[in-house]
Structures are given as structure tokens and as C-alpha cells.
Amino acid sequence: MQKAIDTSAICKRFGNTTALSNISFSVNESEVFGFIGPDGAGKTTLMRIITTLMLPDSGDINVLGKNCRTEFKELRKEIGYMPGRFSLYQDLSVEENLEFYATVFGTSVKENYDLIYDIYSHIEPFKKRLAGKLSGGMKQKLALSCALIHKPRLLVLDEPTTGVDAVSRSEFWDMLGKLRQYNITILVSTPYMDEAMRCDRVALIQNGNLLAIDTPGEVRNGYGRKLFSVKSADKYKLIIALRSLNETITSFPFGESVHVTFKNDRIPENLNSLLQNQGINDALTEETEAGIEDRFLELMQTAGPSFVKTTEGKAARQ
Amino acid sequence: MKRFLGFVRKEFIHIFRDYRTLFILFGIPVAEILIFGFAISMDIKNAGVAFLDLSHDEITHKLSDKIISSGFFRKTEDLLSYNDIDKVLKKGHTKAVIIFEEDFGRNLIREGKASLSIIADGSEPNTATLITNYTTAIVNDFNMGLAGTQVSSALKIIPEVKMFYNPNLQSHFMFVPGVITLILILICALMTSVTITREKEFGTMEVLLVSPLRPVQIILGKVTPYFILSFINVLLILALAWFVFGLPVKGSLVLLLAETMLYILMSLSLGILISTVSSTMQQAIFISLIGLLLPTILLSGFIFPIENMPSVYDYVSLIVPPRYFIVIIKNIMIKGTGLMYIWKETLILAAMTTVFIAISIRKFKIRLE
Amino acid sequence: MRKKVIEVENLVKRFGHFTANDNLTFEVYEGEIFGFLGANGAGKTTAIRILSGLSSPTSGKVKVAGFDSGKQAEKIKKNIGYMCQKFSLYEDLTVKENIMLYGGIYGLSRSQIAERTGILLDKLRFREYENKLISELPLGLRQKLSFSVAVLHEPKIVFLDEPTGGVDPITRRQFWEMIYETAASGITVFVTTHYMDEAEYCDRISIMNEGRIVALDTPGNLKKQYNVSSVEEVFIKIARPDASHPPAPSPGSG
Incomplete structure (x- = not known):
């Protein structure tokens, strides 16, 4: 099967900053592929290279069977791209934005209406409204409609869910799921770990390095130890107490509980009494499944201290 | 072609929806002509x-x-x-x-x-x-x-x-060519540079670059509306000068309009050039105002006659394009001379235009960097 | 009985015909981590402006740190800290200069600034960065520093806007630990965010919809009440009970 994207050993530097070092991965046709990583990890740079907006310093990249360096003109016709800041014309209405992008790509709104119907119908009642006056969720839907209007084979979405509320985010992922039926390959980047579960496959990216590439389930399964969650009303005290124990390897707050790993991968027998010694009487401990974030954290730690300090990455995003 | 027209349409929407731009486009030239012209009231009494x-x-x-x-x-x-x-x-x-x-x-x-x-x-x-x-x-x-x-x-x-004191009533006639020179460089260079950098700043340029639009189409699409509007502006100013102040074009109107088009083209290419070197609208505005508007006012001979300047400024003014256009337009409008007397200035303007266009097309990036 | 630092009773804020805050009533306690959630345009921004003394309510009683919002706005401002993800520190100033600047803004004396700067730098293990420009710092460190600066003047309440959006998992968890520590010292932490996994870290959360508070409890209780496994699901159930209808457009950006 032909790969939608195939890269080997991509490197990109901006001055003294290494934005991407030795990135190799491939994306299958019509899968939803997610780049998960914090701000400054290199996601945007990678997306720009894939959309032919930037050239890598070294390494090969083929998108939809075409070479990004030499065949970028043909390739650009088949890519739908939604940059980090929704690229809409604020002073054009919803309708005008959509029509503009349709003409630019040599098509019409009518021609591919079925493709965007599910998304556009949410905002069609407000089609006369200026894009600048839309809420975040509506802007996001309009930007997606615009990126899809020429029926691209590859859809590249750079942080489409940043700054959008939870409901719109959830709806957005539902929409991406529905696009699968049109055989469109979708590439999404996001700093939000929980969104990884909505992708077919994900790549965890940090400091310009790929930490892992797999299905979200397998990424979680890669977690090396048994993970336990401990709950108590006083979380701060609990973290400190757990960290002071000999059996504890790591102890981090996670949501309502504290995620802990123990030596021997089991709860120390006298855990409750040890905690009681430190004034915690309500501790409730149970084994829990590691999430993407837990795995990401583990990978960052095993990758060594250079990963823990996130390097200057904002420059790469400008 | 349809792509290009769609692009031009979008640019017109931008212009007409932004009242400030519209005001700058048409309000300022009219206001300037009227203010200069009516510095003293039309009615005399006592x-x-x-x-x-x-x-x-x-x-x-x-x-x-x-x-x-x-x-x-x-x-x-x-x-x-x-x-x-x-x-x-x-x-x-x-x-x-x-x-x-x-x-x-x-x-x-x-x-x-x-x-x-x-x-x-x-x-x-x-x-x-x-x-x-x-x-x-x-x-x-x-x-x-x-x-x-x-x-x-x-x-x-x-x-x-x-x-x-002023046997030829100079200033009365001088302000019309001056305003045309100033307005054109303002609209063409400032507006085009701002509209291009705006797309960069709002991130829409990224999508345009990824689209099948060619750079030439993007540039022409940006420039065409301003070319048309500037030209209408010149006609408006000439009409105002004629109907309100009775100032005729003494020389050939066709020659005047042709020279004006050349000057518009020069200003537009300057605007594109500015946009290629600035990444924000603020920068573009700053460069246009300091780099173009001031020299136009100070060094073109619009307000201060070049003959009276210290020779250093005289030399500096040699690279200020409006200087040549003001000579051309004064000659045609007021003295009524023909191409014979202004071919040198015309050639210089044409050469400048060619250079600017060549540089800006070379500098316009097909990628982000 | 715990001490209340924010008391809001029947708060109403109208802009013309539009009611941004419709009869809000809630309390926040000393040392509590309070999550303030809501969809775009639900009225969160308006409420926070009132709580921080930037805007006064149309009607209702709002007391922050013991002061009346609207009448004693200046006193409120002295008793709150603020940090948002987008901007907090000046990138072209050094770490030390930023700390001095904020200390000065909040009226700390020279000796106080010097003393607290020392404590802060040691606690963050920041000595080596003292004279570095903010723009040279890794994002994670910037985040921690801007939080420390926001509580430098020991405010009663600190407002955080999406405090850990876009940071790496390690920084993120260290950051929440800092927040817990701050709360344990008695400072109330008021968090607004779009990200429901951040909400899970809070002691109590309120969810706003169309200008009203429609839910207010601990994350655990809310999950139980709605019989779901995450705050995100609670939020979606509340904010859009009938998801088949397109949303009403929101005035303002929320």
C-alpha cells in the first residue's frame, strides 16, 4: 500500500536551535494521524515541511507519492491546510471566506458541498456574519470547511483545537472521524494528550525528536511499570508523603489523584500506616491504567535529562 | 483566470469593507485638494x-x-x-x-x-x-x-x-500636481505593502502559498484593485481641479494619464518590495511613511523647491522617484509641454519601475522561512 | 468554618439587552483551588473582570478579599495576582528584572523584593538563570516563573488562565504541585480553562452556561452525579444537552 506521507531523517535548524532532528515516520492513506507534543516541540515546523511551506535542511520527504522539494506545485493542489491561527479573513463573511477558498483552488462550493455538509451546516445559519465575529468553535468549523472545499487527499491541521471549548473540541473530533469515509488522510497536531485517543495512530514529539509512533492503545501499553493512583483530600501532603517513602519511584499529581509507581510494581503492604504516620488518614490506593500523558512523561524521563528541560522552541514557530 | 478574478474580488471586499481604508483612498485626496484650494474662501466680501x-x-x-x-x-x-x-x-x-x-x-x-x-x-x-x-x-x-x-x-x-510678489500665481496651480504625486505614492505603496503583510500576519498567506495560486497571481491580485482605484483617484483629482478651480490640463491629457500609469506602477512595485522585507503591518507602515512619504514631501520639490536645497539634499533627491514625476506632471499640466521635454524623467521612472518589479518578484517567497 | 475570600451573591451584569452574568451566586474559600469553567461566550470573562475589579456589576453583591468590587476596586487589585498563559513576563527583560518590576508594581519595598527574589530563585533552582533574558528560557521554566511572580506579593487570590496549556507533561505536573503548595499556604487559586483535564486537578469546579452557573461541586461528585468518568463528559452533558442543534452564536469571544 502506498504511504500518504513517507519521511526519512528530516532535520531542520533555525540558527542555533534544532527544531527537528532526524525525524522518520510514515503515514498510511486515509488514517487520522496525530502529532502529540507540547508547544515548541517542533510540530508546526514539521507540518510546514509536509505542506511544502518549508524545506528541511536534510532528509527526504514524499507526500502523496510526490517529492516535496521538486513536485511542490502539483502537491499543493492536493493538500488542505489549516494553520495554527485559523486562517480566515476576518472582514469577509462566512460565505465569502468559503467561496474565496473555493475559487482559489479552482472549484466551487456547490461541487464539494456533500463533503463539508456535516461541518458547514452548523455555521450555515450565520453565513452572512463576518468571520471575525464568530466564536472560537465556529471559526474552527469554518476554517475546516475552507480547508476541505477542494476535496484534498491530505488534510493537515495544525493545532485545530487550541483555544476552543470542550464541546466544540469534541464535535470537531467527531467530524474528523466522519471524514474517514472520503478516504482523506488527516494529519493533526495537538499539545493536548487526551486528544491522542481520537487518532488512529500517534507520534509523540518532544524537542524535535519523535519519542514513539504507534496506535494510542499501544503507546499506553508501552508504559513500563504498574501505575497506581492514590487519592486523599490533601493532595499536596500526599505527594510529599509518597515521595518520602523508600518504595516510591515516582509520584506526580494527576487530576483528582496522585499517580505513583512503586518498586516491585506492587502496593507496599504497610502503605496506609506509613501515610498515616505523616498525617494522611484517608488514602485510597488502586491500580490504574497509564494514560498517554503518563507514557509521554515516562518517555521524557528515560530519554534523559536533556528532554526534561524543554529547549527554546518558540523561535521555531515564528 | 477565474482564480485570479476571485482573488481580485476578495481584495475589493477588503477595501470596501474597511471604512478607514476607503477614507484614506478617497477622502484624503478630495480633502487635500479642497483644503489647498479653498485655503481662502471662494466668496470675497469687503x-x-x-x-x-x-x-x-x-x-x-x-x-x-x-x-x-x-x-x-x-x-x-x-x-x-x-x-x-x-x-x-x-x-x-x-x-x-x-x-x-x-x-x-x-x-x-x-x-x-x-x-x-x-x-x-x-x-x-x-x-x-x-x-x-x-x-x-x-x-x-x-x-x-x-x-x-x-x-x-x-x-x-x-x-x-x-x-x-507672485507673478505666475504659482502655488495655486502647484498643489494639484503635488497632491497627485503624494496621494499615489501613499495609496499604492503603503496600501499594497500593508495588505500583503496583513495576510502574513493573520496566517492566511500560509494557506495561499499552499494553494495552486502562483506568486505572480497573488501579487497581481493584490495590485490590480489598487491600480484601478489609484487611477480613478487621479481622474477624480483632475476633475476636481477643473470643475472647482478651473484648472485645466494644458498639455496632452493622454500623455498625462500614461505617465501617471507609469508612476502608479512604480509605486505599486515599491509597495510589494516593502512587503517582502517586512513581516508585520506595523513594519510596513513604518517603512512606507519614513521611507516614502517623508522624502516625497520634503525632497520631491513639492513643497520646498529643489533649487533652494543644500546640494547634499539635491543629490539625495535624485533617488526619490516622486521628484521625477513632479517634473513630468508640472510640465504637462501647467506648462503644457510634450514628451520632448520630459523624456529623460520618464526614462528614469521606467527604469526604476523595472528594477523594483524585478527585485520584488525575486524576493517574493514561495515558501515560509 | 473556612474563611471565604470570594463571596458572590445574585451578581447580574448586563450589556444593553444582553445579560452576560445572570444571577450568579457562589463562594470560594481560603486556600481552595477553584475551577471556573464554561464554553466560549458563557460569561466567564465578564465574571472574572468583575472579580478582579476591572468592571463593576450591574447589580448584586461581590466581595473579593473582603472588598466590594466596584467600590473598592483598587484595594481588590492589590490583593490579587494574575497569570495567563499567553503573556505574563517581558521577554526582553532578564529574570531578575522581571521580578523587580512586578515587585515594584505591587508596592513591595526594596528589601522585601530582594528577600523574596532570593527565596523564589532558590525554590525554583533558578540561580543560574537569574541574569538570563526571558526569551532565552525554556517554555516550562517561563511558566513556573510567571506563576511565582504572580504570587510574589502574597495576594489573597491568584487568577490563572489556562495555566498549563501546551506545556510538556513533566512541567505540567510540577506546575500543579506548585499550585497545590501555594494553596496549602493559604492563597486561593482561581483557575479558568477550556481544558477539562486541568479541571480535574481543582478542589471544586463551577460550570457556566449562557450566563448562569449550572453546576458547582467537586469533580468527583459531579462525575458521580452525571454518571460519567471525566469532567469533560460532565461538561459536554451540561453545556450542550442537545448536541444535534447548532449552537447559538456567542456575542464576544467569551
Whole structure:
């Protein structure tokens, strides 16, 4: 099967900053592929290279069977791209934005209406409204409609869910799921770990390095130890107490509980009494499944201290 | 082609939806023309005039009474000799002096014609023109009256007009070419550079670059609306100058419009050039204002004549494109000369345009970096 | 009985015909981590402006740190700290200069600034970065520093806007630990965010919808009440009970 994207050993530097070092991965046709990583990890740079907006310093990249360096003109016709800041014309209405992008790509709104119907119908009642006056969720839907209007084979979405509320985010992922039926390959980047579960496959990216590439389930399964969650009303005290124990390897707050790993991968027998010694009487401990974030954290730690300090990455995003 | 037209349509929407841009586009040229033109009101009322009556006869008394009683004028002084003219004009209350020659009445009856001189203060060109026009009209009316009552119909008073201080009434005519020069560089360079950098700043340029639009299409799409609007603007300014101030184009209108197009093209390419070196609208505005507008005002000869500048500025002004255009447009509009006299300036402008276009197309990036 | 630092009773804020805050009533306690959630345009921004003394309510009683919002806005401002993800520190100033600047803004004396700067730098293990420009710092460190600066003047309440959006998992968890520590010292932490996994860290959360508070409890209780496993699901159930209808457009950006 032909790969939608195939890269080997991509490197990109901006001055003294290494934005991407030795990135190799491939994306299958019509899968939803997610780049998960914090701000400054290199996601945007990678997306720009894939959309032919930037050239890598070294390494090969083929998108939809075409070479990004030499065949970028043909390739650009088949890519739908939604940059980090929704690229809409604020002073054009919803309708005008959509029509503009349709003409630019040599098509019409009518021609591919079925493709965007599910998304556009949410905002069609407000089609006369200026894009600048839309809420975040509506802007996001309009930007997606615009990126899809020429029926691209590859859809590249750079942080489409940043700054959008939870409901719109959830709806957005539902929409991406529905696009699968049109055989469109979708590439999404996001700093939000929980969104990884909505992708077919994900790549965890940090400091310009790929930490892992797999299905979200397998990424979680890669977690090396048994993970336990401990709950108590006083979380701060609990973290400190757990960290002071000999059996504890790591102890981090996670949501309502504290995620802990123990030596021997089991709860120390006298855990409750040890905690009681430190004034915690309500501790409730149970084994829990590691999430993407837990795995990401583990990978960052095993990758060594250079990963823990996130390097200057904002420059790469400008 | 459809892509290109769609792009141009979008640009027009941007322009027409942004009231500030529209105001800059059309409000400012009109306002400038009107402000310059009407620096003094069109109506004169009680304008001070002095009389130097060297004849003191019945007719001169009648005529001066008629002039005063018209309501437009107010007699400030009766002068005794030519020497007083300069003095009274310098005082400022008196805007013009009307002189009846010696033996005015006798000459009129005996020879059928007499001469009356109007000396106006040319440092206020608008008032001066109005005063001379009004006086001439009153004198003509008086002539008609003479023709009706007197036996001879050949009697005639010939008014002779002279301007002090500004014999050619320069500034009155100069502001129109000046405004055209300034407005065009403002609209074309500033607006195009801002509209291109705006797309960069809002991230829409990324999507345009990824689209099948070619860079040339993007550039032309950005430039076309401003080309059209600038051209309409020039026509508007010329029409205003003609209908409101009666300032005609003395030379060939076709030549003037052709030269204007060349200048617009030059300004647009400058605008694109600015946009390729600036990444934010703020930068683009800054470069346009400091780099273009100031030199245009200061060094083009629009306000300060180049001949009066220290030679350093004279040399600096050699690279300021508006300098050449102002020579061209002054020659065509006011002196009425043809291409023969301005081919050098035209060539320089054309060369500059070519260079700017070449650089900006080379510098326009097909990628982000 | 715990001490209340924010007391809001029947708060109403109208802009013309539009009611941004419709009869809000809630309390926040000393040392509590309070999550303030809501969809775009639900009225969160308006409420926070009132709580921080930037805007006064149309009607209702709002007391922050013991002061009346609207009448004693200046006193409120002295008793709150603020940090948002987008901007907090000046990138072209050094770490030390930023700390001095904020200390000065909040009226700390020279000796106080010097003393607290020392404590802060040691606690963050920041000594080596003391004279570095903010723009040279890794994002994670910037985040921690801007939080420390926001509580430098020991405010009663600190407002955080999406405090850990876009940071890496390690920084993120260290950051929450800092927040817990701050709360344990008695400072109330008021968090607004779009990200429901951040909400899970809070002691109590309120969810706003169309200008009203429609839910207010601990994350655990809310999950139980709605019989779901995450705050995100609670939020979606509340904010859009009938997801088949397109949303009403929101005035303002929320």
C-alpha cells in the first residue's frame, strides 16, 4: 500500500536551535494521524515541511507519492491546510471566506458541498456574519470547511483545537472521524494528550525528536511499570508523603489523584500506616491504567535529562 | 483566470469593507485638494482695495463708486502716487490697488478706450484671482452701461491685471500636481505593502502559498484593485481641479494619464518590495511613511523647491522617484509641454519601475522561512 | 468554618439587552483551588473582570478579599495576582528584572523584593538563570516563573488562565504541585480553562452556561452525579444537552 506521507531523517535548524532532528515516520492513506507534543516541540515546523511551506535542511520527504522539494506545485493542489491561527479573513463573511477558498483552488462550493455538509451546516445559519465575529468553535468549523472545499487527499491541521471549548473540541473530533469515509488522510497536531485517543495512530514529539509512533492503545501499553493512583483530600501532603517513602519511584499529581509507581510494581503492604504516620488518614490506593500523558512523561524521563528541560522552541514557530 | 478574478474580488471586499481604508483612498485626496484650494474662501466680501485715481473725473468717480457699492470691496485708502502701492499692499489690509490712468475720462471719450490697472497681492493667490475677476466683471458691466447711454458704442475700458510678489500665481496651480504625486505614492505603496503583510500576519498567506495560486497571481491580485482605484483617484483629482478651480490640463491629457500609469506602477512595485522585507503591518507602515512619504514631501520639490536645497539634499533627491514625476506632471499640466521635454524623467521612472518589479518578484517567497 | 475570600451573591451584569452574568451566586474559600469553567461566550470573562475589579456589576453583591468590587476596586487589585498563559513576563527583560518590576508594581519595598527574589530563585533552582533574558528560557521554566511572580506579593487570590496549556507533561505536573503548595499556604487559586483535564486537578469546579452557573461541586461528585468518568463528559452533558442543534452564536469571544 502506498504511504500518504513517507519521511526519512528530516532535520531542520533555525540558527542555533534544532527544531527537528532526524525525524522518520510514515503515514498510511486515509488514517487520522496525530502529532502529540507540547508547544515548541517542533510540530508546526514539521507540518510546514509536509505542506511544502518549508524545506528541511536534510532528509527526504514524499507526500502523496510526490517529492516535496521538486513536485511542490502539483502537491499543493492536493493538500488542505489549516494553520495554527485559523486562517480566515476576518472582514469577509462566512460565505465569502468559503467561496474565496473555493475559487482559489479552482472549484466551487456547490461541487464539494456533500463533503463539508456535516461541518458547514452548523455555521450555515450565520453565513452572512463576518468571520471575525464568530466564536472560537465556529471559526474552527469554518476554517475546516475552507480547508476541505477542494476535496484534498491530505488534510493537515495544525493545532485545530487550541483555544476552543470542550464541546466544540469534541464535535470537531467527531467530524474528523466522519471524514474517514472520503478516504482523506488527516494529519493533526495537538499539545493536548487526551486528544491522542481520537487518532488512529500517534507520534509523540518532544524537542524535535519523535519519542514513539504507534496506535494510542499501544503507546499506553508501552508504559513500563504498574501505575497506581492514590487519592486523599490533601493532595499536596500526599505527594510529599509518597515521595518520602523508600518504595516510591515516582509520584506526580494527576487530576483528582496522585499517580505513583512503586518498586516491585506492587502496593507496599504497610502503605496506609506509613501515610498515616505523616498525617494522611484517608488514602485510597488502586491500580490504574497509564494514560498517554503518563507514557509521554515516562518517555521524557528515560530519554534523559536533556528532554526534561524543554529547549527554546518558540523561535521555531515564528 | 477565474482564480485570479476571485482573488481580485476578495481584495475589493477588503477595501470596501474597511471604512478607514476607503477614507484614506478617497477622502484624503478630495480633502487635500479642497483644503489647498479653498485655503481662502471662494466668496470675497469687503475685500480691502485702494484707489490711485490719477484722473479724478466724473467717470472715474462713477466707476469707483460702482466698484465699492458692489459689496465685494471696501475702500481702504486713496493713494496719491505709484510709490504708495507697495507700501499699502504690504500693510496687508489692502488686497488690491485699482489705478485709473491720467486723463481717464478724456481718453475714453476722445479715443474710445481708457485703461484701468488692477494690481493684486499675489501672495494670496486665490483672493488675488477672485478680486481681479470680480473687478473685471464690474468694469465690463460698466462698459455695457456706457454702451447703452452713450452715443458711441465703441467706448471701452480695458482692465489690465498685474500681480505683485507672485507673478505666475504659482502655488495655486502647484498643489494639484503635488497632491497627485503624494496621494499615489501613499495609496499604492503603503496600501499594497500593508495588505500583503496583513495576510502574513493573520496566517492566511500560509494557506495561499499552499494553494495552486502562483506568486505572480497573488501579487497581481493584490495590485490590480489598487491600480484601478489609484487611477480613478487621479481622474477624480483632475476633475476636481477643473470643475472647482478651473484648472485645466494644458498639455496632452493622454500623455498625462500614461505617465501617471507609469508612476502608479512604480509605486505599486515599491509597495510589494516593502512587503517582502517586512513581516508585520506595523513594519510596513513604518517603512512606507519614513521611507516614502517623508522624502516625497520634503525632497520631491513639492513643497520646498529643489533649487533652494543644500546640494547634499539635491543629490539625495535624485533617488526619490516622486521628484521625477513632479517634473513630468508640472510640465504637462501647467506648462503644457510634450514628451520632448520630459523624456529623460520618464526614462528614469521606467527604469526604476523595472528594477523594483524585478527585485520584488525575486524576493517574493514561495515558501515560509 | 473556612474563611471565604470570594463571596458572590445574585451578581447580574448586563450589556444593553444582553445579560452576560445572570444571577450568579457562589463562594470560594481560603486556600481552595477553584475551577471556573464554561464554553466560549458563557460569561466567564465578564465574571472574572468583575472579580478582579476591572468592571463593576450591574447589580448584586461581590466581595473579593473582603472588598466590594466596584467600590473598592483598587484595594481588590492589590490583593490579587494574575497569570495567563499567553503573556505574563517581558521577554526582553532578564529574570531578575522581571521580578523587580512586578515587585515594584505591587508596592513591595526594596528589601522585601530582594528577600523574596532570593527565596523564589532558590525554590525554583533558578540561580543560574537569574541574569538570563526571558526569551532565552525554556517554555516550562517561563511558566513556573510567571506563576511565582504572580504570587510574589502574597495576594489573597491568584487568577490563572489556562495555566498549563501546551506545556510538556513533566512541567505540567510540577506546575500543579506548585499550585497545590501555594494553596496549602493559604492563597486561593482561581483557575479558568477550556481544558477539562486541568479541571480535574481543582478542589471544586463551577460550570457556566449562557450566563448562569449550572453546576458547582467537586469533580468527583459531579462525575458521580452525571454518571460519567471525566469532567469533560460532565461538561459536554451540561453545556450542550442537545448536541444535534447548532449552537447559538456567542456575542464576544467569551
